[in-house]
Amino acid sequence: MKVRVSLKYLIGFLILAALVSIASIVFRDFKFEDEAEPNRELSSLLSVDTKHAFSPVLPNNPVVLPDDSSFHPQYQHEWFHYFANVRDKKGHLYTVQWSYFRIAHDQRVDELGWLNSQVYFSSVVISNDRKVWREQRIARGGIGQAGVSALPLRMWIDDWTWRSLGRNPFPGHLDVKTDTFSLSLYSDLDGPYVLPGEQGFQRKHETEPTATYNLQAPFLKVYGQMKLTKETDPIAVEGTAFMSKEWGSGLMSSKQQGWDKFVLKLDDDTTLSVNRYRHEEELPYMFGTLSSKEKNIVLNSKDIVILPLNKTVIEGGRVLPLEWRIMVPRYNIDLKTAPVNKQSWLPFIVPYWEGAINTTGSDLAHGYMQLTGY
Template identity: 25%
Template sequence: MKKIYWTIFALTLVAGIVWITAENEEDEITASISVAEAMGGGDEEGYLRATGPREFVFPDDHGPHPGFRTEWWYYTGNVFTESGRQFGYQFTIFRSQLNPPDSLNSDQQFYSNWNTDQLYLGHFAISDVEEEEHVFEERYSRGAAGLAGAQVEPYRIWLEDWEIIRMNPETSDDKNFPVQLKAKMEDGSAINLTVTPAKPLVLQGEDGYDKKGEEQGNASYYLAFTRMDTEGSITLNDQNFEVSGSSWMDHEWSTSALDREQEGWDWFSIQLSNGYDLMYYQLRNADGSVSRFTVGSLIDPEGNKTTITPEDVELEVLDRWTSPHSGALYPSQWKMSIPKYDIQLELATLFPDQEMDVSVRYYEGTLSVSGQMGGEQIGGNGFIEMTGYEE
């Protein structure tokens, strides 16, 4: 998901400025935001807040949650051709609400179907491990005139021709259903994948309520499918590859930004060869310490979750990589130990240059995984997201 909240909000600022300066006055989006608000979290008054555990209702809660300022549907995966060639992908659609739900003047006249306070952004990337090639694209659009949106019936999250669509609605479970992911970049790089939950839905944090800071409401609602069977095709450099493998999905929605002393995070999603999955995000404070709101979860092969605390985890950076694009110095190799559960892992990016050089830079890349659990040798695949390292 994991994205730092001000980062997502800053992305909405960039897109909003582009629209407002590019469209005629009558077509302008009915919202405005300052740089200070974007970088500092903005005025939260009037928005809905994540204030405690709640009951989830499906399929509704797989859809959008207007009233909350920020929301995203995030997919990553590692897939392979029949000959073993490996690709990683990231496909994320963000929704941002630019005005609180009660902020519009009831006497305001709407002259165009372009008017909306819903903004959608998308990030799409493919990593070719064999060629050490990472391609990516960012796009954005207003949630109006059919350009972008999110709906439950029929289930669809879309941004122009990038989309997440429910498969087999007549026969699938409303809580755990397969979806089709379709996206194509300007250069023709594309995915067309079907992802099907291989484990039950996980409610991260405290029954889906994931607290990230001291203040009331400084939290998100956080749902995840930590292992999804994946098959379909990847297109890269005018070549089409039939692939299969495993994906991970996070869906979060919230309003509040992180605490002021938090400058970034390192988020690991790991699928182990013994059927266990591990999520761990380490929130980093500006003074170099680890936030006490850092958390993780260990999911067993049947889908049962065990919460991991920062006291459970020893994470050591073994190597780093300097981005030639931004100058940011990112970790690239780690040793992770969780003695309480007899887990020792060696983690490394499969190749270094997987930085997302978009409106706000961050790192999103595929990982190699090896080590031991319970005294047995294990392998696996994973993804790492790192934010807050940019200069």
Template identity: 50%
Template sequence: MAVLNKRLVKLLVVTTVLAVIALIGSLLYAIFAPTQYQPDDNDLDSLFASQSQKVFESALPGKSVVLPADFAMHPDYQHEWWHFFANVKDTHGNEYGVQWNYFRIARDDLEHPGWDNSQLYFSHVVISTRDHVWREQRMARGGIGLAGLNAKPFRMWIDNWSWSAKDENPFPGRLSVNTDSFALSLKMEQTGQYVIPGEQGYQAKHNLMPVASYNIQAPFIKVRGSLKLSNNMPPVAVEGTAWMSKEWGSGLLAEGQRGWDWFVLDLDQDTTLTVSRFRHNLQLPYVFGTLSTRNGRVITLNESDVMITPLHMMSLANGKLVPLQWNISIPSQNINITTSVLNQHLWLPFALPYWQGPIYSFGTHRAHGFMQLTGY
């Protein structure tokens, strides 16, 4: 009996110690977990969807984008996101696609200090060739210095990834990304004017619902730098062209929205085309676009101008069916092109999962650019 009691005491002591360890672990996780925030699907629905209660500012017509002031962050709006796409070649003519995306998403409209800050930051970088893909994502919480944006001089960062410039304009600038397995360093110089699409930067994304954002585009960028694709190999010198976009608003997703299809195409050295197709349940897609030239001419395209049709559904390794070939026709501009992808294996399973990668076209224009497909 005495032996049994001793065993029970030992068991009680061990159980108590394990409980204390678990409690300490939970406390440590609560303190340090924000920098490794991993949202589940329900979190993403609430983070990316339009808000039913007006706690954030809404993107409304009649308000003009102002440069360079609007390169700063807009914490009164729920979302802010940057896209940078570059088509570059090395000295042997090998082609590379470079993608860098940066998201700021607010969980509420209050500026909480430190670890309780409501701003979440997501960023990912992708380098691709015809048969290889290098990719990585970073997540961080605002308020503790791990991510953010300084307006003057311009610097946007998350951990050791950064876009920096000498003044409040992002160009000329440098994009620097380092991961455990690959890295890139690109100098970026603007060779054409900024484009303010839509109505002075206001872009509606639905026929009936108040879903919209403000937008700035830089369609003409010259890039030069290096890609380090292996720890055992020296960096590869590259140069080429790039395109950048910044948007901000409140609500990436409308109620009943299934996703969007987005195309950026350099039709020639002086003309860039962007086309977006937002898909909704029980409604026709909402289509819009912009045709911009290096000298500053901007043509706004609406649904009656653009005919865009998916041609071929490709079955990916993850079982998803994704339309990787499209026809885009704009009769008023004598544009009729069919797009194809350079590498089909570019489904990106990040916080906001989508297919995104380099494309080329044939038809009236032998163009190159990028495509983003969400909601498949």
């Protein structure tokens, strides 16, 4: 029998587990997707809560830095996502993914102790073309186990932290230690921040009022080190990264099935980010940005063509479209994507596929792909 997981159930479970253990709650390879329908699970976690008056996402309210670098407790959801492509001194390639997510169950976001309504979860993933190292942590707000501070910007859950020198995320330091692997990465801007959509206001549906506020850092330089096992020496790495931050009251519309996201570094000065939001009995809604260090071009559904090419059966029998064709005809972009490691399904509390991709066609690009709701 399949179980539909609601946010109330999640919070109740977390409270019970925390009271029993009085310790960090660490989910390793948690198999939520075996117990719940992914579309229903995504919808229950990321749809707007109509019972509580969280702040709406409205146009003509531009994102402003550095004020909007910190988190926004008046909104229901917030998501900080970081993806890096790095190389060690021997030329071996790795990708690093780090996400930090906040959900407010009701408006008691400033309460201390167990009355606080905030739930945080964070995940870290290291991968190459053969293996994936991953872990997720979940915590309640109000008890010091997880949270965000603004001056300077700091995000933490247990001993996983992102620290910056000021109110903006960069320059920033990501420090993560698990029982099996760890990483320490420093990131700094190598180009401007980008505000997608209408000065950071991004519509997610053609007719429904689903939207979020967004900011991106598509040009980042990264250096640091990783330890893939307790016994091995640290590996020095360097490369590039992409950061996105999104917040609002409802990240998904009522009939949304999921989304497909692609971020591709076309060259040292140009990054393409495109999104395909899938809805029941409707055409996908697409949007994106074509960003250079000189200017940012906003793309809409009329500018973009995103087509799945082949479906792949991965471990566990899940079927996913891992190869795609992406076209932006107005700018002579025509790409075919291929995953670096097909076995990059992440069985986290919000389960999704995410990993590195390369392209052929008009550009020999590299970047990442995120597929949710499958």
